[in-house]
Every structure is written in C-alpha cells, then in structure tokens.
Amino acid sequence: MQKKSHPEATEIRDAVERIVGSADFTGTERAAGFLRYIVEETLEGRADRIKAFTVAVDVFGRDETFDARNDPAVRIEAARLRRALERYYLTSGSNDPVVIGIPKGGYVPTFSFGHDNAPADPPVANGNFAGFSSRYVIGGMAAAVLLLIATALVYVFAPSRTTSDDVFGPKILVLPFADLGDSDTSVLYAAAITDELIGALAHFKEISVFGGQTSRAADGLDMDKLRSKLGVDYVLEGSARTAGSSVRVGARLIDAETQAVLWSANYDTGLTAGNLFEIPASTADAVAAAVAQPRGVVLNAEAINRLERPPDNLDAYLCSLSYYLYRSNPSPQAHLDVRECLERTVDRFPNYATAWALLAHLRIDELRFGYNQRPNAVERAYDAAQRAVAIDTGNGRAFQALATIALFSRKPAEAREYAERALELNPNDSDLLGQTGQVFGLSGEKARGRKLIEKALALDPDRSGFYLGVLAIICYMQEDYACARSAIAKSDARQAPVYHGVAAVIYAQTGEEKKAREAADELMQQSPRFIPNLWAELSNRSIPRADQRHIADGFRKIGIEVPPEPESHPAQTQPAG
Structure with missing residues (x-):
C-alpha cells in the first residue's frame, strides 16, 4: 500500500488538540489560540491571509489601528509558540504521528509525518529534533540522556x-x-x-x-x-x-x-x-x-581594569560599563556624562546594538527621573531602542528599554509584552529583572512584579536601592505594609525624589507620622511639582486608578492636600522625578 505523502486534515486537527492538551506544551492560552487559528486558516485554504495584522485582530483582539511595523506583539508570540512546539516535540510529542512547524519569517504552518506512516526520510519541522526523536526507539534512562544531549546540541550550533x-x-x-x-x-x-x-x-x-x-x-x-x-x-x-x-x-x-x-x-x-x-x-x-x-x-573586573587605563572619551565599552555605574547610583551629572558618551559611541559605531539599547534607557530616564530633559524624550528613546532591535533581534536590553518606554507612555499592555520578550531572552539578568519587575508591578500585575524584584534581589543583593524601592511601592499597593516598610527602610535610593514619596505614604499607613512628614517635606523640596500634579505623575507610570487612590490616601493621612481626582486620566506631563 502506497504511503501518504501528507497528513490529512483530521490528523492535523487531532495533532493540534494533542499538543495544546499536553503538560509539555509550555505555551499560554494565547499561544494555543494562535496555533489553532493558523492551522485552521491553512486547512481551509486561506493561508495567504495569515499575516501579522490578521493574527493581531482575529486572535489577540487588537483593533484596526494595529501596526505590525511598530508593534512586535505577533512576532513575540510566534517566537514563543515556536519554542513551545520545539519543547513539546522533544518530550511527550517525540513519537507523534504528525509534526507541525512554523518556519521563521512567517506564520503559515507546515505539516509532516513523524513516526507513524512516515516517508523514508521524514522532514524535520522548523529545525527541531522531531525527526531525530521519532526514528529511534529508546527506553528508560537512555531516552532521557539522549534527549538531554539533543537539547544541549541546540547551543553547540x-x-x-x-x-x-x-x-x-x-x-x-x-x-x-x-x-x-x-x-x-x-x-x-x-x-x-x-x-x-x-x-x-x-x-x-x-x-x-x-x-x-x-x-x-x-x-x-x-x-x-x-x-x-x-x-x-x-x-x-x-x-x-x-x-x-x-x-x-x-x-x-x-x-x-x-x-x-x-x-x-x-x-x-x-x-x-x-x-x-x-x-x-x-x-x-x-x-x-x-x-x-x-x-x-566579569564586568566588575573589567571596570577595575579599564578604569585604571588612560580614558578615551570614545571608548565604546567603557561607556557600557559607565552605564551600570550610573544605574547603581543615578544622579543628574552621571546621567548627562553617560548619555553624552553613548551618543558619541553610536555615532562612531552605528551597528553597536547594546550601546543603542543603553542610550534608550538614558533617554527615557529624562522622563522617568526628570534628568537633563530635552524635547521628545519618548520619541528619541523609542528610536534608539528600535535601532537596537533592528541590529540585533535578540538583544534583551533593547526590549527591556521598550518595556520601560511603553510604561512611561501609558501603554501598560504593550509594556508587559515587551517585558515578557526581554525575560525570554535573558531570565537571569538582575538589571533586566528589576526593570521588568517595575513594569509588571506598577502596571497592575503586582504579584508578578514582586516575584521578579525578589529574584533580582537574590541575584544581586548589593543593588538594594532601586530593587528595594520598587519592592516597597509594590508591597504598598498590595497593602502588605510590613513588607513595604521593611523594603523602604533598607533602600538607599534617597537621591531619587520619588523615593521620598513612597516613604511618605508607607510611613503614613504604618502610623509613623513624623517619618511620613519628613519624607513628604523632602519630596516637596526636591520635586515641588510632584504632589500638585499627582494624578498625572501616577498615570505617567501606568499605575491603575485604584492604586492611585490608595497612594493619594497615604498623603491625605498626614494632612497633605491632594488635588481633586480627575474624571478621566489626566493629560501626560513631564514627570517631576
């Protein structure tokens, strides 16, 4: 009997349900919906309709204004889905009769036979090891060991x-x-x-x-x-x-x-x-x-070695190291020095993706901290981050910057999507964990943000100022005042005006009125515009309205007059710091 050259539609649909129902399929519900959609469209002869725009609208619920050129949501989800499929076919799906792949560069799936009814040389779907796994019958520990080697080979090549x-x-x-x-x-x-x-x-x-x-x-x-x-x-x-x-x-x-x-x-x-x-x-x-x-x-050793040499104001790598020194102890002068250094660097080395990504962070800090403000901070930060992505699509620093930019542009959903992509690219980078923790925590996903900040603290306990400051406000919004008080008391981020605002509302809720008033006075001295523009300041950080009211309540507890709550989110203003 002649073997079939292609799986039938019923076999492919069965394969989809087997995948999404497996514990080894690590994709989200959105990924499962994505997979079902592209498979069904292909089986119904509408593969030519499968574009980023149609996926965004039909699967993700986006509206007609979705712009695939500037919004990577579909590309990000497609990358996640490819990895989830690869993991599935390396584990419980290794002997599946049908293999579904999504070639890079598009979203139209491919269908091939796996173990059962396979042609003499079954194709490997999307570069995974499905073909390899299905052509061997292995038992017990030997199967596990070979699977371990197959996984490791991904990194060799x-x-x-x-x-x-x-x-x-x-x-x-x-x-x-x-x-x-x-x-x-x-x-x-x-x-x-x-x-x-x-x-x-x-x-x-x-x-x-x-x-x-x-x-x-x-x-x-x-x-x-x-x-x-x-x-x-x-x-x-x-x-x-x-x-x-x-x-x-x-x-x-x-x-x-x-x-x-x-x-x-x-x-x-x-x-x-x-x-x-x-x-x-x-x-x-x-x-x-x-x-x-x-x-x-490594970077600590590099900082010591390089800083002992005569400085070159166009030393590209020294600029990168200086960025992390600034991030550990931010100040207006350090911000200005590093920003200028990075701008000279990208002018000289326009294909240095990491320098563009770090420059994006410095530019959004003009808005976040109020340092050395120039016009169109968001647009200039976004341009630098997009340049980094165009040069290197795997640059986690660039997606980290895009997440922060979106957060301070009042686009919380977009900020979280960028943050997810950054975490996928490098889940063990403390700086990235700290800033994505801020993105999730401030924009409403408090438990997720807190977990990321706590992991950042575990990886880098020395950088307590920023991490603990973010942890303090997240705990405050969770009404976990013991956690909030402990974190703000340990934080050394007093150079940032917003630190004093966080301290004021925390001490207000714990009944420490004297400390609360001292912190509020310091906030008003360092940033006199903050409380008069409170609702805009909080909205600029994508903080949900219910959490904004909670913060305002902390100020009221110590007798500070808060402006009336606007009926809708106030217009965006330059944050006071």
Whole structure:
C-alpha cells in the first residue's frame, strides 16, 4: 500500500488538540489560540491571509489601528509558540504521528509525518529534533540522556554572539567541564552543562562567548595559547560529579592574562526523575548570572581594569560599563556624562546594538527621573531602542528599554509584552529583572512584579536601592505594609525624589507620622511639582486608578492636600522625578 505523502486534515486537527492538551506544551492560552487559528486558516485554504495584522485582530483582539511595523506583539508570540512546539516535540510529542512547524519569517504552518506512516526520510519541522526523536526507539534512562544531549546540541550550533557586538566587551571561553564521576550519567551531565552554560552566557550582550565547537577544540591548550590564538580574556572551567542520588557541579572563572582565579562556586543538587533535565540548565543559569550579569564577576573586573587605563572619551565599552555605574547610583551629572558618551559611541559605531539599547534607557530616564530633559524624550528613546532591535533581534536590553518606554507612555499592555520578550531572552539578568519587575508591578500585575524584584534581589543583593524601592511601592499597593516598610527602610535610593514619596505614604499607613512628614517635606523640596500634579505623575507610570487612590490616601493621612481626582486620566506631563 502506497504511503501518504501528507497528513490529512483530521490528523492535523487531532495533532493540534494533542499538543495544546499536553503538560509539555509550555505555551499560554494565547499561544494555543494562535496555533489553532493558523492551522485552521491553512486547512481551509486561506493561508495567504495569515499575516501579522490578521493574527493581531482575529486572535489577540487588537483593533484596526494595529501596526505590525511598530508593534512586535505577533512576532513575540510566534517566537514563543515556536519554542513551545520545539519543547513539546522533544518530550511527550517525540513519537507523534504528525509534526507541525512554523518556519521563521512567517506564520503559515507546515505539516509532516513523524513516526507513524512516515516517508523514508521524514522532514524535520522548523529545525527541531522531531525527526531525530521519532526514528529511534529508546527506553528508560537512555531516552532521557539522549534527549538531554539533543537539547544541549541546540547551543553547540547556535551563534554565540552577534556580528554587531562582537568587537566589544571581554571574550569568555567555556572549557569542556570535566567528568569526575564513575558513571555514564556523570559524563553526560558534564557535556550538557558545558553547552547549557555557553547558551546561558550568550544571552548577556555585554560579553562575547565562544561557541561549543571552539570550546572543544581549545580543550588542552594552555592559557598563553588561548590568549594569543583566540584573544581569550577569561576562561570558565569546571567539573561534574554524580554519586548516588546527587550531582555536584564546580565552576571557576580565571583571568587569562594573570591566571588568577576570580571566582569559584560549588552547586549540589539532589538527582530525581523529575529534575533530570532541569539540573544542567538551572546550574548553568546560576553560574552565568554570577559571572556575566551587570554587577557580576566579569564586568566588575573589567571596570577595575579599564578604569585604571588612560580614558578615551570614545571608548565604546567603557561607556557600557559607565552605564551600570550610573544605574547603581543615578544622579543628574552621571546621567548627562553617560548619555553624552553613548551618543558619541553610536555615532562612531552605528551597528553597536547594546550601546543603542543603553542610550534608550538614558533617554527615557529624562522622563522617568526628570534628568537633563530635552524635547521628545519618548520619541528619541523609542528610536534608539528600535535601532537596537533592528541590529540585533535578540538583544534583551533593547526590549527591556521598550518595556520601560511603553510604561512611561501609558501603554501598560504593550509594556508587559515587551517585558515578557526581554525575560525570554535573558531570565537571569538582575538589571533586566528589576526593570521588568517595575513594569509588571506598577502596571497592575503586582504579584508578578514582586516575584521578579525578589529574584533580582537574590541575584544581586548589593543593588538594594532601586530593587528595594520598587519592592516597597509594590508591597504598598498590595497593602502588605510590613513588607513595604521593611523594603523602604533598607533602600538607599534617597537621591531619587520619588523615593521620598513612597516613604511618605508607607510611613503614613504604618502610623509613623513624623517619618511620613519628613519624607513628604523632602519630596516637596526636591520635586515641588510632584504632589500638585499627582494624578498625572501616577498615570505617567501606568499605575491603575485604584492604586492611585490608595497612594493619594497615604498623603491625605498626614494632612497633605491632594488635588481633586480627575474624571478621566489626566493629560501626560513631564514627570517631576
């Protein structure tokens, strides 16, 4: 009997329902609706109608003003759906009879056979491992181990840095982790952690990391050769050992020039059937966060090394480092210096995506903090962020900036979409977690925002000022006054006028009238326009009206006259700080 060359419509519809009903399909309800829509349109012969605009209107409920050129909502959701499908076909869907893929560059799905009724050479859908997985019958631990390797291979062949940024920042080489155990599992974990770590580090745009093939080729070379042949600045090496029901991973970072050990840590995890696949990824995330985030080991070492050299006012990478120093201790003068430095940098290096993204943050800070204001802050910030995205669509800093820009443009839904995209690109960056936590927390999703801020604090406890200030206002809006008081008391963000406003309403609700009045007096001294424009100030931060009333109530408790509540959201004004 001749084999079918294409799945039938009923088989494809069954495949869709099997996918969206699976616990291994990590897509949201929106992603499930997206998948059903594009499949049904294709089966009904309307594939030519599947465009970003029609998806936005028919699936996401957007209106006729949706502009796909300036709003990436559909592209973001399509990327999530592709990843959810890839995970599904690597797990419970590995033997599905029908494989559904969504090729990049469009939204029209493809349909092919998987294991059952497959042609001699079944195609692989959308670059995932469905074809690989379905052609082998594997049992027990062996299946799990091969799946682990398949997942790791994604990082071996993925580009580890973009062409726009690869001349900037320190270069890190991850050497293959050593196997110190006495079982096959230990060998596999060492290999998987190496590749997961390369992938995790590649999310941080302030560094460059060599790919998996280079890592393996460099194994055994001494440090001098790594520096001379590859230009390596730092080497990350480690080991994995399994013993009984536990896994120990050790890692250390070495300065390739001095050969000094800058950092080391051990990670011990209990080994269970449930966390078999999670250990390499979670351990790699922890190591990458410690090493590569803005206040991590590498950038701290770079700041010391570079600041000891004679400064060059066009040193592009020094500008990036200066941005994080400013972010830790913001002030009008630091803002002006770093903004000017970054503007010179992008003028000289127009394809430096990260510099454009950081410049977008500096420009929106003109609105957020009232620093060094120039006309059209939102438009100029948005232009810089969009330039960063155009150069590097995987730049988390750019989407982080777009989220903050949308928040301060009174577009909370759009802000959250950008924030989700930023988190997908790098969920272990404390600076990104802190700012996206602010986006969610202020715009109404308080529990989500609080969780992100708490994770940022866990990754970077030294940067307590900003994180704790945001945590304080989120807890206040949740009416968790004990949390709010604890956070504001620990925060050292007193250089920001809004800090004193947050402190005033918190102390008002906890009955500490003297502290509340002192904080309110400081707010009015630093920013005399804030309370007279209270409703606009809060609306400019996308804070829902019910939470605005709660904040106004805090000021009233200590006798401060608040302007009458407008019937609708007041017109946007330049925030006072």
